[in-house]
Amino acid sequence: MLPQKLAHRAKTKKMGISLVLAGLLSLCCLSLCQDCNTELLENVDFPGADITNLSSPDANHCQLLCTQHPSCLFFTFIRADWTADDRNFFCYIKSTASGQPSERAPLQGVTSGFSLKPCSPNARPCLSDVYQNVDFFGADYRALFTADYEECQRTCTQEPTCQFFTFVDGDSAAEKFRYKCHLKFSYTAPRIQTVQRTAGVISGFSQNIQISQFFEPACQGQLLINTNIPGNDIENLPAASPGHCLALCSVHPLCTFFSYVSNDFRCFLKNNLNELVIQTQQGVTSGIPARFCQLDNSWLKEAHEGVDFQGSDIRNEPMDNADTCQRTCTADPNCQFYTFTTNNFAFQDFRLRCFLKRAITMPAPPKITKQQNVVSGFSLRSCL
Numbered sequence: 001m002l003p004q005k006l007a008h009r010a011k012t013k014k015m016g017i018s019l020v021l022a023g024l025l026s027l028c029c030l031s032l033c034q035d036c037n038t039e040l041l042e043n044v045d046f047p048g049a050d051i052t053n054l055s056s057p058d059a060n061h062c063q064l065l066c067t068q069h070p071s072c073l074f075f076t077f078i079r080a081d082w083t084a085d086d087r088n089f090f091c092y093i094k095s096t097a098s099g100q101p102s103e104r105a106p107l108q109g110v111t112s113g114f115s116l117k118p119c120s121p122n123a124r125p126c127l128s129d130v131y132q133n134v135d136f137f138g139a140d141y142r143a144l145f146t147a148d149y150e151e152c153q154r155t156c157t158q159e160p161t162c163q164f165f166t167f168v169d170g171d172s173a174a175e176k177f178r179y180k181c182h183l184k185f186s187y188t189a190p191r192i193q194t195v196q197r198t199a200g201v202i203s204g205f206s207q208n209i210q211i212s213q214f215f216e217p218a219c220q221g222q223l224l225i226n227t228n229i230p231g232n233d234i235e236n237l238p239a240a241s242p243g244h245c246l247a248l249c250s251v252h253p254l255c256t257f258f259s260y261v262s263n264d265f266r267c268f269l270k271n272n273l274n275e276l277v278i279q280t281q282q283g284v285t286s287g288i289p290a291r292f293c294q295l296d297n298s299w300l301k302e303a304h305e306g307v308d309f310q311g312s313d314i315r316n317e318p319m320d321n322a323d324t325c326q327r328t329c330t331a332d333p334n335c336q337f338y339t340f341t342t343n344n345f346a347f348q349d350f351r352l353r354c355f356l357k358r359a360i361t362m363p364a365p366p367k368i369t370k371q372q373n374v375v376s377g378f379s380l381r382s383c384l
């Protein structure tokens with residue numbers, strides 16, 4: 001193995017870009033060839049090799065975040081009992097070229113483990129644990145008063161767009177907010193970091209993505225061609241098509257309608273519960289979200305020529321055509337979307353490759369802190 005590796009290195013040394021490619025290839029093999037390793041190592045740190053950090057309430061959730069993060073291979077989670085500083089609930093997302101942590105160091109208050117990508121993971125894991133004295137901070141869309149946290153959790157489970165909650169119990173020092181149930185949201189439809197025009201590439205989606213958890217009735221939503229709904233923006237994010245924008249609006253509890261600008265692939269989610277004012281505008285498609293139904297998925301079937309879904313790569317491999325790339329993505333439970341580079345792609349060394357991609361679509365609180373007399377948890381919809 002070693003002589004082969006050296007020979008490979010010698011051959012590619014001449015061209016910088018090939019060296020990068022070789023690195024990508026070895027990474028790709030590793031994520032494919034790696035064994036399913038579910039063990040959690042308590043009080044063990046995998047130092048360094050950080051890609052990013054995310055918030056997570058426990059090591060199991062952190063492991064699932066690592067599994068859904070495109071390039072995470074292993075992680076270290078800082079538990080609630082960590083006392084050295086206030087980084088409790090940080091989930092460090094990590095990767096190395098070898099696929100293994102370079103070091104395993106004993107460290108009190110952390111738990112480390114590996115991505116479950118090789119284990120054919122469930123896209124919608126059941127998150128049944130509740131967390132006492134833990135606040136899932138932010139991402140609120142609505143609040144109400146409930147008798148106990150169980151009723152708060154039931155309400156969240158009943159609302160299709162609720163992903164997690166925080167309940168303030170009857171002993172809280174904040175008297176006015178006792179029994180308050182905060183319903184919270186994160187995206188369950190895949191977001192793409194950057195959508196841009198690039199010659200010689202074709203992009204599209206896995207045919208296996210499931211956006212809503214309703215199987216019937218089938219529905220279309222409503223698309224209004226060459227129509228803008230000005231103002232009332234709550235968020236704007238990249239999207240591949242009006243159908244993708246419709247899906248993002250449909251999973252967002254505050255989105256009452258949207259406008260999609262085709263020229264720069266921007267999806268404007270809007271909120272106005274009182275009126276919907278339209279105006280004619282070329283190149284803009286507006287629409288009304290679909291609720292409580294199985295959203296029409298014809299937008300998932302479209303292949304977008306000359307459009308790059310940049311970033312979020314799991315791995316890439318050589319391939320003859322875009323159809324095979326789409327089928328490869330569909331067959332891989334970790335892949336949600338792809339970009340294929342044709343013979344006309346500007347960078348010769350990267351032609352005829354299939355880049356498999358994904359985003360985190362499981363419930364993910366943006367910030368988690370310790371807070372006395374609150375209880376947090378997740379919707380139980382995936383557990384039913």
Ligand SMILES: *[C@@H]1O[C@H](CO)[C@@H](O)[C@H](O)[C@H]1NC(C)=O
Nearest residue numbers: 050051052053054087090092
């Ligand atoms: C967490 O990640 C962000 C970037 O994603 C970085 O700016 C920040 O320093 C990190 N925080 C810690 C404590 O590692």
